[in-house]
Amino acid sequence: MKKQYNTRAILVSLLICGFVGMFSETALNIAMTNLMEVFRISAATAQWLTTGFLLTLGILMPLSGLLLQMFTTRQLFTGSLISLIVGTGIAALAFNFEMLMFARVLQAVGMGLLLPLMFNTILVIYPPEKRGAAMGFVGLVIMFAPATGPTVGGLLIEYLTWHYIFWFSLPFLVIGLGVGLKYLENVTEVSKPRIDLLSIVLSTIGFGGVVFGFSKAGEGAEGWGSMVVVTSIVVGLVALLLFILRQKFMNDPMINLNVFKHPMYVVGLLMVLSCMLIIMASMIILPMFLQTGTGLSVFITGLMLLPGSALNGILSPQVGRLFDRYGPKWLVVPGLVIVAIMLWFFTNVSPASSVAFIVALHIGLMVGIAMIWMPAQTNGLNQLPPELYPHGTAVMNTLQQVIGAIGTAVAISILSGGMEKYLNGSAAPSEQAEIANAITAGSQNVFLFTMIIAVIGVVIALFIRRVVVSSKAMNSMH
Template identity: 40%
Template sequence: MEKEKISQQLFAQVDVKHPWLAMTSMLIGAFVGMLSETSLNIALPTLGKVFNVEPSSLQWLVTGYMLVIGIVLPFLSLISKWFTTRQIVIFALADFAIGALISGFANSFTVLLIGRLIQGIGTGLILPLMFTVAMLIFPPQKLGAVMGVNALVIMFAPAIGPTITGIILGALSWRDIFFIFTVLLVIGLLFAIFTLENINKITRPHVDILSVLGSIIGFSSLVAGVSFASESGWTSFKVLGLILVAIIVLVLYARRQLKLENPVLNLRVFSKVNFRTGAFLVMIDFGIILSSMYLLPQFIQNAMLLPVAMTGIIMLPGGIINALVSAISGRLYDSIGAKIPATIGFFVALLGSIMFIFASEKSSVAYVITAHIILMIGCPLAMSPSQTHGLNALQGPESADGSTIMNTLQQIVGAIATAIATSLLGIGEAVSHSSNKAISFTSGVHFGFYFTAFLTIVGLLLALTIKGKNKSQDIELH
């Protein structure tokens, strides 16, 4: 029995000849998906002028995309029991490419938004599958480094997105953003066709329709309610009604999942303290990233009055630092666990948030770059260790459930955080009472970063509760 346990800890659950080659198509898909998640932030002012759309409507290009991801994500566990790994990945990459082409050729805001929503389906399938497959095809003692690479993809893409978009907008057209996505996705599709192996087992379980409807209605109502607050106000009947519907439906949905023998989303994994803590830390961290990455490009363009190409260049150093820290933080978990890097990460992110709260329309470019770098040190430092800490608390089929739940809530929180930042941006502008647009916009950005700073404080306090390195996956060889 003891030898069997050690064997399970030494070897991967599924034997694959070339694990990293098998992961390549999903890594490319996840990179483009996350790149798409924040790359449009820097293009929003341009798109607003092109299609004559207000910021409250423009935010749907970001929140709508994340909303679809959040709706699709919970079904990945069920979908992976009905379709092979190859079928899911090939469909997801092809779907994303089609959505990117629709957005690239869009002649109206509505068509552009439809293309974005279609792209969200592909990302919603790829993201959790990447983590699930990694948990299966790599041995436990290598998961820290593997999750570090996955986190590098997820964290680097949002950080580098504004820079790439700024360069494209400065030299080409906003349409080329989506055409470049398509090229990358075609490359990923070729890897999926020629190198990806089937990992999951097809069992075709019963599909609970009530759970499907509850998930779609609950999560979409929640994100829609918060998003509408930026244009209708938090006390409007529409906003309060949608949020109330979301709460009722999600409570009923959660109760049903706990009673079903084969739930769509296995919420029982939240009984594991380490998973629960890791999941909440990842959600908070992602909320910090998405809210700040939504506010910063607009601050540079609308408050500091710098051109879009310059915005991308300003955000490049932070993106590079983000990549470096993401690569290192995964290995930190293997040696010292999650508590130290997560605690330091959230504290550093708090310092970066405070610096942005004190930024003004007259702040130097060096000041903004420094604040961004500090923020981009903190967030990835906390992300990968927290994620690995949570997922390492689970074993077997629970790993897939945990990955799906963590990614679902991450996207939902990201959409909500962006919507709240948008709402606070408008409130801050309204209370500034300044006729100078740059000054009033700066006031709005400050309100948005108050929320970001609040999230960092919550993350810091929660990181302090981590019990230490999860020993369930560790082995000692004598």
């Protein structure tokens, strides 16, 4: 008999905590200028609040497959929440940059444990035919929380101080912990996987180096030419290559690369990564274009991007239900076509484009993403046998962090390149109107690049087909 879980209560506790964690991640981004004044730090130093967060996630995510096997669900949940609550508490009280930085690392540790735990738990407690809807709710959290961050953060900073971003989050985390401790059960078997220190070191240097290198490339004046950037990316890639070779020849690997033998998992992974790249690139370029190119305030920019992101979140559970009923193809292919069309329109935006037009394009883009992300991800994970669930989610979550860092860096490089080229040919490069035109030219190039990614995605998506979960996999879940 399959064990009965209180799936609703378990899902609610995981979603509350996930939502708050993702919310504070982006809410702080809008406070960067404010923090630079308060702490008297440079933009490059302030950027560490984001880079440090991403770096911690990039290092922790690959270990998640191992941790999910070593500890019970409740132990991991409690550990992740204590880390989130303590981190959020310290951040709320922070009076200098170092204290806030330490708090961010603690928060990232909490999120790094919580996200893989959330995916893995859903795979275990929901049967395949109901997973789409459950994963849809995760989609709601992953998309809607970062979207509300800048808007709510902007409001809190306008009327209170940046500390309230964290004071606002704390009670929700405590409630989430309470609900989780009451209803969350241990859903996985604890095994004693062999801990291979060399794998951990290689994965930390590998993923850490790549994320750090690309994050650095996206922020400095030197960009890709900086020795730090080149060295950390090269060292990271070499370490990753050694890590992959080591996993292939181990009996009990830290990340089981057999997940790549499942074709629908690979297709799903490629879809998710292309979505992540498109979102990260447009999430960083659009606000810059709206603020510098069209001269809108931070708060107005946040409000303009809210409808699309909110709709994306609200649609995710509906898309999940449609996936459960009809499978992935009829959602993913049209979704990618919509995304490609919206990005094509975005390549023509200018300071003269109306607010309504930009909001409409952003809504279209986010609706398209909602149709791709969760169906592709769920379909891919459905193909894996249960013993590969922790590894499948570890690979997906890790590569999303890596591609997020890469997407941001590449987008900023393309933007800077386009601006430089425009200003070099300009008669009055220091005039505000010309700077606005330059950022428009750069932004259009970024949208062209993401449109090409979307078109390649359409081609890959044609190969997606519904995974029928085998009776063997079903039996091993009972």
